[in-house]
Amino acid sequence: MNSEQLQAVRRHFIEYANGYIDRVGSMRHLMELKREHCAFVARNCRELAASCGWCPADIRTAEALGFLHDVGRFPQLAEYGTFMDAKSIDHGERGWQAIRESGLLDEVEPDLRDAILSGVRHHNAHIVPGNLSAPHYRWIELIRDADRLDIYRIILDALQGNQLGEHSGLALDLPLDGNPCPALIEKIMQRGAPSYSDLKCVADFLLLILSWSYQMNYPATLGIMRERNIVDQIAAYMPTGLPEVGSVVFSLRKTLEEACS
Numbered sequence: 001m002n003s004e005q006l007q008a009v010r011r012h013f014i015e016y017a018n019g020y021i022d023r024v025g026s027m028r029h030l031m032e033l034k035r036e037h038c039a040f041v042a043r044n045c046r047e048l049a050a051s052c053g054w055c056p057a058d059i060r061t062a063e064a065l066g067f068l069h070d071v072g073r074f075p076q077l078a079e080y081g082t083f084m085d086a087k088s089i090d091h092g093e094r095g096w097q098a099i100r101e102s103g104l105l106d107e108v109e110p111d112l113r114d115a116i117l118s119g120v121r122h123h124n125a126h127i128v129p130g131n132l133s134a135p136h137y138r139w140i141e142l143i144r145d146a147d148r149l150d151i152y153r154i155i156l157d158a159l160q161g162n163q164l165g166e167h168s169g170l171a172l173d174l175p176l177d178g179n180p181c182p183a184l185i186e187k188i189m190q191r192g193a194p195s196y197s198d199l200k201c202v203a204d205f206l207l208l209i210l211s212w213s214y215q216m217n218y219p220a221t222l223g224i225m226r227e228r229n230i231v232d233q234i235a236a237y238m239p240t241g242l243p244e245v246g247s248v249v250f251s252l253r254k255t256l257e258e259a260c261s
């Protein structure tokens with residue numbers, strides 16, 4: 001993607017998001033947070049692509065994908081009043097549809113356009129389909145890592161501001177108190193992928209998001225996690241005095257160190 005195309009994506013995204021933000025009343029703040037999230041994910045994409053040694057054109061495409069990945073969130077919130085896909089629509093699918101209809105990427109080379117659209121469409125898939133065009137996976141994997149990196153920022157902001165309980169849905173409305181569930185810890189130590197239905201309290205949720213370290217697609221993502229000190233910052237809000245929690249945190253730290261050595 002060239003610089004003009006990236007500039008057009010940035011402009012389109014801001015106008016698109018602001019169009020929704022100006023029209024809504026009570027949900028304005030949630031939409032503003034989503035606009036901010038997209039900008040941070042775009043930054044993560046650019047940083048990751050650069051760390052992976054991608055060429056300047058690909059770094060620009062990565063940034064564009066970051067801006068666009070969540071455009072489906074705006075109509076989702078406006079029309080259904082929720083960010084929960086299970087109670088409304090698949091926001092990846094909706095974003096894919098909205099970008100195609102906008103004609104925004106019409107000037108982008110078709111294979112690259114399809115790859116960007118694929119990144120938007122599948123960024124939130126529980127399981128990414130295995131039958132996509134091979135070059136699409138590079139972009140889907142990038143946006144999924146970049147998105148998760150920003151979830152750490154959002155959760156840490158809420159923890160540091162003591163606002164986790166006030167943000168409806170942010171930590172799945174789980175009880176703030178309670179020790180992590182032993183079965184969940186066991187699953188994480190075995191490198192299993194726990195699901196949201198395994199969670200009983202916020203400490204479980206924090207462990208689950210940290211366990212994403214084992215599933216990140218790019219080693220560069222682990223490098224960024226280490227630079228940002230994400231494991232230790234989140235661990236500060238967990239009962240690390242419990243030996244099994246301490247073991248998970250130790251193992252996570254080791255994984256990041258090994259990926260970066």
Ligand SMILES: [Fe+2]
Nearest residue numbers: 069070123124
């Ligand atoms: Fe999303």
